[in-house]
Amino acid sequence: MDFTQAYKQSNFLVEFSKGAQWILTAVDDRLIVRRADSFLIERTWLVESAPIAHIGWSWDSEYVFGASSKPGVVNVFKITDETWNARIVAGVEGLARVEWAPDGRSILCFSEWGLRVTIWSLTTGTATYIQFPIHPDKGYCYRSDGRYFILAERHKSKDTIGVYDTADGYRVVKHFPVPTSCLASISLAPTGNYLAVWEGSLEYKLYIYTLAGTLQGSFSPTEDTGFGIRCAAWHPTGAYLAVGGWDEKIYILDNLTWKPVTVFEFQARVPPNVNVWREPVGWLEATHGRGFLSYERPKVTWLPTRKPDLTKPKPKIGTVQLEWNKTGSLLLARYENAPTVVHIYEFPYTLSKEINLNLTDVPRLRSILIQQQPVVQASWNPVRKGVLSLCSGSSSVYTWSDEWVGEDGEEEMAECVGVPASRFESKGIRWSPDGKGMALLDKDTFCCAFEVTESDAPEDQ
Structure with a gap:
């Protein structure tokens, strides 16, 4: 995996354009657009109302915005015309959230205190108001x-x-x-x-x-x-809905009866026939944060867990993340009472298999990743069906893939990859829409990582 140098950013505001050609970032009171191939600065704009709290690309990558919450101002710019700009002033109602509408020519502005959502049209210059939204996010x-x-x-x-x-x-x-x-x-x-x-x-x-x-x-x-x-x-097919709560269970409902076709339940004891991958202790110090290292394959009987305080409201227990991969064959789950653990469930049900399932074609817990530190973020590749990346606040990024076949026929691999940047702590991941790379976010900087393929390697002379 190749890494770029670290670049400045503010408030974790880093976003790829929809075609993955550009990267938009905010640095204090400036919006910066870089090319995704060379990382050279293509455009930069000064935003008067700092700090910038929200950024976004239109679907066709023609426009960008930078919004400041406290003064309630949204500045809009055009990539192909450096002199064009627009300004939206929300005023005293403030801005809790700003987002592009799918048409790429309208901007949604959610005001503070749930007063209203305003849809501003760049084409007509008019605004549409809808009152009393419950949640801006x-x-x-x-x-x-x-x-x-x-x-x-x-x-x-x-x-x-x-x-x-x-x-x-x-x-x-x-x-x-x-x-x-x-x-x-x-x-x-x-x-x-x-x-x-x-x-x-x-x-x-x-x-x-x-x-x-x-x-x-x-x-x-x-x-x-x-x-x-x-x-x-x-x-992804809409045929099932995964639901998780504080009870440490994940219910998979079908769209015919809206009843569970299967239930996954968190267990501190590791079930048999589950692949367990554990981050090696001290690997960053041993490798000086350079290169990559495979996870260990220990015989783990019990998972590391934390005992929640059930006397407090919203105790730290239960499902905090559910995410299907692109094809719906794998389900990522994280439980708050096991913050260093990632569960990967295999879900072989498809629309063509619903009537005649083989006995082996049943949903099951396939793999477990055990980290040394609590997982901050985990996310599937948006294009490739079985590639997962996660970070845990260390100077590294972790990957799991089922596209690799080993000598023993095993079809998965988990690796620790050091980020070659001084004092870099990965606290966020942003996949590029084409799935060929990702941005890793530290508190004030970011870098990009790209997988090196055989076609990218230099030919032998």
């Missing part, structure tokens, strides 16, 4: 084609879902109430036909609706867990 979504905008709202102390037509100036096409008392989040299936809505931390209840507002099903465990849902993730 996890209470809205778009259908995959960008046609409909779905927003969780609260009107007269009741939770409501609003569906808006983006092709008609965000005209409301449907408003329907949901039975939640404190809506936690919503998620739309990749196919766009089912919307998952779930309760807050006090009740384990999930509801499935169509965009027309028809209730399709609901799910709640048979036993009272005492706490609610922490996260949910749709299978």
Whole structure:
């Protein structure tokens, strides 16, 4: 794996353009665009209202924005015209979140205190206002084609879902109430036909609706867990929904009955026939942070865990991350009471296998990665089906892949890779959209890492 030198950034604001040609960063009061092949600076703009809290690319990589939360100002710039700019002033209502709409010519601005979300159009110069959004980060979504905008709202102390037509100036096409008392989040299936809505931390209840507002099903465990849902993730096909809460269980629901087809449960004792990979102790000091080293393959019986304090609200236990790989054959899971452990579940169910499954084709825990420090972030490659990267705040990055076949026929490999930069601590990962590289983020700097393939290696003379 090759690494670039370290470059400055602020507030972990580093973002690849949609075509992976450019990298946008914020450094104090400046927006900087670098080429992704040479890392030379292509554009730079001074933003008057510092510090910059949000950045973003339009889908066609024509425009970028830099937003400052406290003064409530969004500055928009055009890559192909250095003199063009636009300015959005939210004023005293502030900015809790700023994001591009899928059309690439509208910007969503969520105000503080849940007052409203404003859609500003760069094409017409007009604004559309929608009142009382519940959450600026996890209470809205778009259908995959960008046609409909779905927003969780609260009107007269009741939770409501609003569906808006983006092709008609965000005209409301449907408003329907949901039975939640404190809506936690919503998620739309990749196919766009089912919307998952779930309760807050006090009740384990999930509801499935169509965009027309028809209730399709609901799910709640048979036993009272005492706490609610922490996260949910749709299978790439939309045929399944993974749900995890504070009860250390992951329920895989199908889209026919909305009941569990399988349940994964956290166990401190390692089950048999599971691949266990452990980060070697002291490998960074031994290698001086250079090169890479394979994980150890110990015979581990018990996982390192932390005992949570169940007397406190929202105890540190249960599922904190669920993420499917590109094909839906693997599910990444992290549990808060085992912060140094990453679980990888194998999920062989496909639409063609649902009726006649072989006895060996059942979901199971495939691999476990054990780190020396708590995992900060783990993320699948967006293009390759079985490549995972993670970081844990050390001067290294860790990879797991099922694309490698060893001499014994084993089809996976886990490696520790040192970052050749002085005093660099990897605290975030940003994959490039083409899956060929990633940006590793420290507190004030970032560098990029690219896998070296055989075609990249120099030929023997």
